[in-house]
Every structure is written in C-alpha cells, then in structure tokens.
Amino acid sequence: MLRFSNFLFPESRDPDRDADVIADCIAEAKLCDELGVEVLWLAEHHFDGNCAYVDPVTFAAAVLTATKRIKVGFAVAQVSLHHPMRLAEEMSLLDNIGRGRVIVGLGRGTAYNVYEYQGYGIPHEEAGERYEEAEGIMLQAWTSPNGFTHEGKHWTLKVPRLRPTPFTKPHPYLIRAASSEEGALHLARRGLPFLMNVQTNETTAKRIALYKQTMTEAGFDAAHLARCLDETWVWRNIVVAETDEEARRIGIPAFEAMQEHRKTLREKIYAEQGIIMKRETAPPARVGIDSGLVVGSPETVAAKMAEIEATGVGGVICSFRLGPMPADAAASSIRLFMEKVAPRFAPKLRAAAD
Template sequence: MRFGITFFPTIGPEQAAAADWYDDAVNLAVLADELGYHHVKTVEHYFFAYGGYSPDPVPLLTAIARATRRIRVATGAVIPAFNHPVQLAARLAVLDNLSRGRLDVGFGRAFLPDEFAAFQVSLDESRARFEEGVRAVERLWSEQDVVWQGTFHQFGPVTLLPRPYQDPHPPIYVATATSPASAEAAGRAGRGLQGVPAISGRHGFQDILTAYRKAWADGGHEPGEERIQISFGLFLAEDGDEARALGRTDEELYSARIAEATSAWGRARSADYPGYERLEKAGKLLHFDERLKDNQVLAGNPAEVTRQIEQLAEWYGDDVVLSFTIHSGNLPAEVSARSLRLFTERVAPAFAR
C-alpha cells in the first residue's frame, strides 16, 4: 500500500492570504517528497472558500514539480467542461515535461451549479463534455495532425507542442464520487480511478470499486495493474484526543464551506446529476464523530490510525493508494507537517512490502 497527499483549500482571504497558503503547500510537498510519499494532488474549483484557492491545479503543481525530485504530481481533478481541449492538453503537457514525467492527470465532471453558470455551460451537458474533452486531450497527446469534429469543439488538423514527456501520455484517472457507471467506463478504458468514500459511503464505494475492477478485467487490461487513489482527511498526533480535536475543528469548518458551495442545489436540477439536490443539506449532515467511526476520516494516535488503515485495506484492498487531505488552511501548516512525519515514522512501516 502506498500513500500520497492532497491539497484541498477550504479558506478565503478572511482566514489566510492566498500567497501564504501556496507557500505552505509547496513546503509541505517538499517535505512529503523527502519522506517518500507517492504523490501530491490538488483540485480545480472556483469562487468559494471550498476549493477556490485552487482554480487551476497546473500552476501550483508546476511550482511543486520544480521544488521536488521524486514525488508524482497529480490533478484531482481538472475539468474538461470548463477548458478548451487544446489549451488543457498543452498546459498539462508542459507540466509533464517540467516534472520530467511525474504527472498523473485526473479528470472530473465538476458538480457545483455556480461554476457551470459562470462558464455558461449547462449542467445537462456535463457528462457529454467530460467524455468528449478527455478523448480529445488523449488524442492530442498521442497523435499528430489531429482533426476533431465534436459536439462542443471543432479543430484541426493540429499537432500539439510540446509532446508529453511520458510515452504516449501521462496516466489518466477519472474522478468519481458516487457513480459505478463512471467507474465502469474508466476501468474498461484502462484508466485510473480517483474516489472519496466519505461521499459515497463504505458500501457505495465498494460498489464503485467492484464495477471498476470487473470492467478493467473485461477490457482485457493486465490483472493487478489497476490504478486507484482514495482520499481521506488525516489528523495524527501522539495524543489521540489532540488529533481528534484538530480533526473536529477542521471538519466542522469544511462542512460550513461545502454547505455554502452546494447551496445552489436547492434550486438546480439535472439529469446528469440524479439525487444531487440532497447536497444542499450536505454540510449540515456531516458529523465528525460519525465519519470517524465509519473510517471516512483518519484521526488519532499512530496505533489508532494504523488500525483504521488496516480496516480500509480489508474493505477496499491493499493495492490502493491512500491520499491524505492535510492542508485545508484551517490548521497551521506545522500541524500537517507533524502528521506527515509521524505517519512516515510510526504508521507507514506497518504497510511496507
């Protein structure tokens, strides 16, 4: 089992300056690189304290790539619906070269109605734009003289420069929160999977993994080569009560941020997002102690967190990569650094092969 980190800001200028949050992110990534973590990942969100300090993962990951040596940099995820495929393919190809082939690219559909409204994109086009955008980027990376006649974009013949550093292109992941169908499509296509069990719940995420692994095999891909990244909040301290208190503080602020960002679901509806109207109440339904009991967040002393991860390995398999959300901005960066060091010293050795 391998471990990475995720940066998901849930702050705004009232809490901390953006420049300071970016400095802390780069410094934590350097520490994670030194400690041997697998990847550092960040998101694409706009306008709200919920993710809004990371409207484009590429600049931050570029800074991290140039400051580190081994750790992979990952988008989790970029949004094809909000980007022209030529521009998106080109930005990511530059990052792949600047990182010397350490890039993993997660693509997502987005789910906040206010973001779609700002880009003048219909929620009902979300899935179609996602599928067209990913395929167009993939072709731009791997082919020359590309002609694209899609529903939303038409271009060509064009040959992208620069070419990706990795041949034929960076590993592709699909981010999915609740959809076994999306996971099935990703597995059949030989793409990786990025998931968040805290959203889908244990049994829902097990269904997603089952669909993904079966489709991977049905697609004729090499057994045991599936790529799965799963995100969890991590709060670790020698004193378990201290870790849980820190986690409770951070998770309560996260709940307030997601409630603000998803409030538009009180009036928005889309066939591409069945059941998402319930997100209007999501922030009010997130209770730290229940999430901790269900292993949707990792918090405690090293022995307690070790037991939690052992349980996750039983539920989801020991071939997954756990990605720890450690830098929301609600807690001092020193707390995140302590968690990373303590995990490396006292938890990770139990899962080394």
C-alpha cells in the first residue's frame, strides 16, 4: 500500500506578501488534515523566499495547534544551522504539543545555497561533521534522564536533563535524508528508513534494490526490511486537474518558474563572490515531467503513482503548490488527488470513497 503526504514548500517572491503566503500555508495544512493526508512535511530554507515560513520548527507549532490528526514532519531540519541542544528541546516540545504527531527529519543542510551558511556565520565545509555530531547529541539528550556531558569538535556540553521530556518514548520518531546512493546505503547498513529527493523512477528503483540488498547483507531480517521500506519516502512534484491538458497548462509553467527561482540567488552569489557549493540546472519542462513532475488527470496521475509503487518505495512526498501557483489551484489539486487518486492505493480510503 503506497502512502501519501504533502510537502508544504511555498515560494514567496514578494516580501510584502509573506504574511499572505504563510496564511495560505496554514489553510493548506488544515485542508490536508480534513482530507486524510498522512503527513505534512516542512522544509527549511533561509534568505531567498523559496520557503515562505523559513523556520519549520516555529511553523510546526502553528500547524500542530491548527490541526487534529495529521503528522508534521521535517524534510528536513537543517541540523548544521542549529545548536543541537536547542533543536532537541524544540523537537521535544513539538512532540508534546502534537502528542506524538511529530516526525523529526534530519539532514546536514542545503548542498546548494552557500548563503544560508554565510548568513548564520557557519563555514559550509563543516556542515557534514556538524550534522553528525549534532545528531548524536540530540539522541543523547532525549534518552538521558540523569543528564549527560559531551566533549566534541564543535560543542562542549554539561546538560542536567532535557525538559520537556519527549512525549514519544524513548524519543520522537526520527528519520534521515539521503540525497545520494552512498547516503542511502549508509542508512541501510544501520537498518534505518530514509527520505529521498526528486529523481526518476529508474533511480528510485535502483536505489531501493541496492538498499534491500545492503540491508540483507548487514543481517537484518525480512520483517525489519519491510518496515523500513514502508517508512521510506520519495519526493515528487504533483499537479492534478480534471484533464491532462488543464493540468499541463497549470503545472508546467509553475514548475519551470519554480526551478528558475530556486537557483537565482545562488547564481547571484556566485557572480559576486565566486563561491558555489553545487551547481544545479533547471531541466526543460517536459524532461522534468519524467524526473520530478507528475502532471495530469486523476487517471494519469494514478498510473504514475502505480509506477512509483512498483519501485518498492513506501510513500510519496507530494509537493502540490509549485512556485508562483495560486493557493486555490494547489488546493484543487490536493482535493482531486485525495478524492480520486489516493483511494486507489489505500483500502481504508477506498472503502470510505465507496
């Protein structure tokens, strides 16, 4: 059974409209809660308007209080930009506010936007090692009722005890991002599920096959492997309309504009400073349909979801509001997806629809 979630990743090009876009996000969260979306994933990006609410930790608190059942996940919290004890406290608080509805998705931080590290005064070369050290600190904080000490490269800590203690025992549900094959196999050897970025179905199928092989070779049994696959997610941009033609009319220009906007500031920084972490090009729209954009009528999108299900991945992180797309167009797409696509893959939803 393929699982479905929404990646709430809203663009705001005009600083004067930030408040309106953030209000749209709360409305989208409530709609997803009403329609039975399993998880609402939040992003973290700074200084460029590519993610209007910027801080997913603060925004998650608003979403949790505005909704009743939907889980709120991070895809991901950029751990390298945070003090690990402050992040551990904040996640524990969210876990209590949502009474277990939080999914702590962790990653090192962006691999593209050097200005995010510059804005926080953190050398981007340290991102990976900061992430590794911080993750260990957070796990220790959540599971040490008598406090702990830590002496590492970036932090020296003497912590009496974390408060509030996590609602979920022994700690909030944790998942890691892996944007590369190497990262996915590292998590396979640890017996852990993971979050994947936008990619082709061929890449997803290959990665899942290697993940299964590696986990089996590491000694994990079939039941553990099945649980991990069920909890592994891949990201796709989704636009659903009544017809294929209408979906393409709405979706392809929005997708192209989104891709271009996301690289604009990093290219400006490169022109001014000569610094770039990783170059990213925006694919032509029709190539993007294969690599990251699923667009069409409910029947067309359902067929594409079946192809994703065949890769063996457990769930799809669907991003519905793309670039400058109006909020009402995204809401219509979400509603069509949940009413006419999702029930074909979930017995409970199918029964409710019948």
